[in-house]
Amino acid sequence: MSYDYIVVGAGSAGCVVAARLSEDPTVRVLLLEAGPPDTNPWIHVPLGYGKLFDHPVLNWRYKTEPEPHMHDRRISQPRGRVLGGSSSINGLVYVRGQREDFDAWAAVGNAGWGYDDLLPYFRRAEDQQRGADEWHGAGGPLAVSDATGPHPLCDAFIAAAAQAGHPVNPDFNGATQEGAGYFQTTSRRGRRCSAAVAYLRPARGRRNLEIATDAHVRRILFEGRRAVGVEWIGDGTTRRSQATREVILSAGAIGSPQLLQLSGVGDAAHLAALNIAPVHHNPEVGANLQDHLQVRTVFRSSRANTFNDDMRSPLRMAKVGLDYALRRKGPLTVSAGYAGGFFRLARAGDGRPDVQVHFITFSTDRMGDRLHPFSAFTASVCPLRPDSRGHVRITSPDAATAPEILVNFLSTPKDCADIVASLELVRQIMAQPAIAPFIAGELLPGVGVADAVQLLDYARETGGSIYHPSCTAAMGRVVDASLRVSGVEGLRVIDASIMPAVVSGNTNAAVIAIAEKGAELIRRSA
Incomplete structure (x- = not known):
């Protein structure tokens, strides 16, 4: 069970990364998704998202800790637990954010992440119903349509x-x-176009791409400070898969910092208190949580x-x-x-x-x-641009235990x-x-x-979340501008957690563009 690349999480980012990397027939890619295939019919009916807010199988059903400024209420944080991740259960709104959002990312030291740098990836991903122009692309995997x-x-x-x-x-x-x-939506002819539909369906026939569903990753495997694979549960069996080149975390703004901490990357004192051997001390892992x-x-x-x-x-x-x-x-x-x-x-x-x-x-x-x-x-x-910051923090060495989530609205x-x-x-x-x-x-x-x-x-x-958690493994804090996890080797994070600040709008479109760019960064480095 050895692969060139292992991608953890088949959500908006992971589907893109796995599909783009597997375009190279000389590499083997393993994509691991904790949830089942996207066969539930309500996934594919746009308004069906109302059936999925609290689905016991297709949704992680996270809740925050009692929010101190929200009358101590626990706020729902639904996240997709299915092929396509949250792009299979979200509200389908296609909004990128503002030019100034991305220019601000670059201005604080993240070279290559300004708006003009990311626009080609937005256009590459897009199959715009209105056709291509200066701002939009046509012929890409992701259908974007008018009402x-x-x-x-x-x-x-x-x-x-x-x-x-x-x-x-x-x-x-x-x-x-x-x-x-x-609003425009990620749909076509009345059907949802999730990242799984857009990117994985065309790629599923590739012999160098293996997709495992109901595969819950427990931790990243390290040799010294180098990530060499992952340990995961499938069919009730503990399995280990090796990555000869890189492990890519695309488990989202809650799942990715959780896995980093479970694997020894985080605040060393906190991890040691949970009997997790620290691999790299970085208290910024899981910090800086933002949501709308x-x-x-x-x-x-x-x-x-x-x-x-x-x-x-x-x-x-x-x-x-x-x-x-x-x-x-x-x-x-x-x-x-x-x-x-x-x-x-x-x-x-x-x-x-x-x-x-x-x-x-x-x-x-x-x-x-x-x-x-x-x-x-x-x-x-x-x-659109909250000042409030929270955190995602594990409370147990068991990957099946949901982390502590506090948005601090x-x-x-x-x-x-x-x-x-x-x-x-x-x-x-x-x-x-x-x-x-x-x-x-x-x-x-x-x-x-x-x-x-x-x-x-x-x-x-x-009030409650509009389901845009982000920034928990932010560029400049946890990953560098190539999305490599600082302090270790062979490990990247590519999802909403790498945003230095949440974009001014819905997050799915930006995550897909991040993944398009992230996949290209990996291929260039190889």
């Missing part, structure tokens, strides 16, 4: 944003991110044109099913953000959008719960001010004439929640 159809509520939201003084933007990944519009906070506003609709209404009527429910089965259109093709936008808050800032709004034509008490039994829609707010004055301003911004948009005829009233937070103190308390009581 399958407009919706009156979404049109009204976009028009209301314009009336509130924000531009209309048909392409959040083009020349500028700012404005309101429809999401707080929802819900409005009762004056018209029965929401997905809530579709699901309350057997006749309309049947029409939704037929529309999807026969034409691959309708509500089942909708992502976690049908429309939305990127806006500047009405405070002194750096001149670029600092809040994202996801607008969806249904409502629930909590994402993944049953829809409300009345007409309503949702606009959630997500401040709303732990700084800036983050508190941003969430209040974001909620006020949504109210300003919803007060505009274009959308007023559709609103029967504000359900959440409700008109009784009026001032900044009340809005902040509402955010602490109801």
